[in-house]
Amino acid sequence: MKYCKNCGNALDDSAYVCPACGTRASTPEPAPAPVPAPTSTNNILAIVGLVLAFFVPVAGLICSIIGLRKVKECNSGKGLAIAGIVISALGIVSEVIAIIAYIALGSQLYQYFYEFFYEFFREYASLAMAMKF
Ligand SMILES: [Zn+2]
Numbered sequence: 001m002k003y004c005k006n007c008g009n010a011l012d013d014s015a016y017v018c019p020a021c022g023t024r025a026s027t028p029e030p031a032p033a034p035v036p037a038p039t040s041t042n043n044i045l046a047i048v049g050l051v052l053a054f055f056v057p058v059a060g061l062i063c064s065i066i067g068l069r070k071v072k073e074c075n076s077g078k079g080l081a082i083a084g085i086v087i088s089a090l091g092i093v094s095e096v097i098a099i100i101a102y103i104a105l106g107s108q109l110y111q112y113f114y115e116f117f118y119e120f121f122r123e124y125a126s127l128a129m130a131m132k133f
Pocket of ligand 1: 004005006007008009018019020021022023
């Protein structure tokens with residue numbers, strides 16, 4: 001609610017002229033200046049983390065986590081960093097399952113479990129990424 005500068009009459013917020021005295025209540029507010037788009041730089045750690053996730057899951061996980069923390073700074077790479085973390089985590093889980101299988105069942109099954117889980121998750125993650133990007 002605003003009031004007329006001339007007579008003090010209560011005015012509707014959208015009123016430009018006071019209905020009681022005819023004084024112009026306010027000039028239309030100028031449109032706010034456009035906010036400049038934030039600049040974005042390549043989130044290199046997120047990219048490196050995602051690549052490493054496929055080959056060296058532990059290194060990929062570390063790089064992706066650091067990359068995720070740099071998302072705000074770089075204004076990019078969030079999807080890449082999350083994909084890197086997921087793929088790395090799946091790779092590590094697959095390795096752990098494979099190692100447990102190796103200890104429990106022997107070397108032939110180690111290879112089988114490792115290939116089954118890691119390849120499965122890797123393909124699944126690639127597919128999920130392809131759908132997202
Ligand atoms: Zn007035």
